Amino acid sequence: MALYGGLVPLTPEQEQHIAMMPKFTVVFAAFLMALNLAGGILLALRRKIAFYLLSVSAGLNVCSLTFNIFSGAAPAPGVSIAQTIVPYLVLLGILFFVFVLYRKRVLWR
Numbered sequence: 452m453a454l455y456g457g458l459v460p461l462t463p464e465q466e467q468h469i470a471m472m473p474k475f476t477v478v479f480a481a482f483l484m485a486l487n488l489a490g491g492i493l494l495a496l497r498r499k500i501a502f503y504l505l506s507v508s509a510g511l512n513v514c515s516l517t518f519n520i521f522s523g524a525a526p527a528p529g530v531s532i533a534q535t536i537v538p539y540l541v542l543l544g545i546l547f548f549v550f551v552l553y554r555k556r557v558l559w560r
Contacts, residue, residue: 499558509546
């Protein structure tokens, strides 16, 4: 939301790309950020539900990426494929780590 407030400097191409994004995409991205934040907080508190929240987030992220690839949606100007894929890989790595904690019964309640 810092993008809309002008807190992050953007090129004209990036501003145009953001202006063309459907509102659903923005709301969905905010929802995924909230899921990740809640999952991270619950992980720090060692709650079992963190595994489920981060699993849902990872699944929705993969679905979103797949939809964007098959719908032909272009990445934002100046964004490489690596910058698009690496966050998903990091999320999957975190999910694997949380799964290990879950299986070792480190997470509770």
